[in-house]
Amino acid sequence: MDKVTCINCGFENTANFKYCQGCGYELPKFKDENIEEKPQQVNASKQDNKKKIIGAMAGVFAFYLSYWGVQQIFFRPPSFKKVMTEAAAQINKTCPIKVDDYSRLDSVLALPNNSLKYNYTLFDLTKAEVKLDTVKKYMEPMILDKVRTEPKLKIYRDHKTTIIYSYNDKNGVFVYQFSVTPDLYQ
Template identity: 50%
Template sequence: MNKLTCTNCAAANSANAKYCSKCGHALPQFRTEINTESVQTHKSGSSKIILGLVLGLIAFGLTSWAVQQIFFAPPSFDKVMMAAASELNKSCPMMVDQYTRLDNTIAMPNNSFQYNYTLVDIDRANVNLDTMRKYVEPSIINNVKTNPDMKIYRDNQTTFVYYYKDKNGEFAFKVNVTPEMYE
């Protein structure tokens, strides 16, 4: 059991006494105080650690996402179409059949891909272009629907434009194949 020592006469007193049993002098009162400063520092230190961990995780997540987007993101479909047009254009002009020559291809805005053809033996003045268009259009639509090489374009809702010129380089007709036509 704890004893209090009187500061006046050095007598031992019980721990809960207020006055010295020998001289009657007031005994010092020792209070057990919780050092709130150290508790607050401890809490404050814990808060700082937790805050640091949370901010570190957020920074790591954002950095990881940015690296993924910059270095590992797949190219946009516009870039895929431009690359395909460039690759096709390397072998142009190219005869598709005895009447048709593919002059070049163009990746157009709004997810459109244009094929530019020349009808090598046809003069627009000597042919009914509406009849020719009605003959060619179903074949083009069927090709877009069934050609496995066109799947990536179908999946990305690409509009195909087939632009035809006659042997003199004058506009003959154009066929647009929209996603609604090949789905």
């Protein structure tokens, strides 16, 4: 134990006494360094706890931010424009495709503004031989019915896609184009 010497009589007292045992004089106040360190240690441990809590909160936030980013980058469904472009590329791999006795599908294009264009060739006819009135009278209703009912075209109906059918003659000269807009097939 620490000792405190009385300044009045010189008697050595134990540090925990307030008055001298020899003369009763008030002893000088003894400062215990350990006592002073304890509040500092408590404050330091409180600061450490705050740092740990803030660190944990930042870690949780970073985890959720990373999780959201991964979901957006890797697991988001592809955009419809990308789906249309890929579908056009798949069809183009098999082109040209003979559709009937008069026409052949040459290519498919995914266009801006949610449009898909089918390019056909009337392989036995020239522009002069094509009767546009007859084409409009018979082809447009047939095309419109196909767009309205064909199960393979449902995805385009659901996304309100404009489907364009373009026809060229056997020499590559433009003959006729028919656009099926969403208001026509819904």
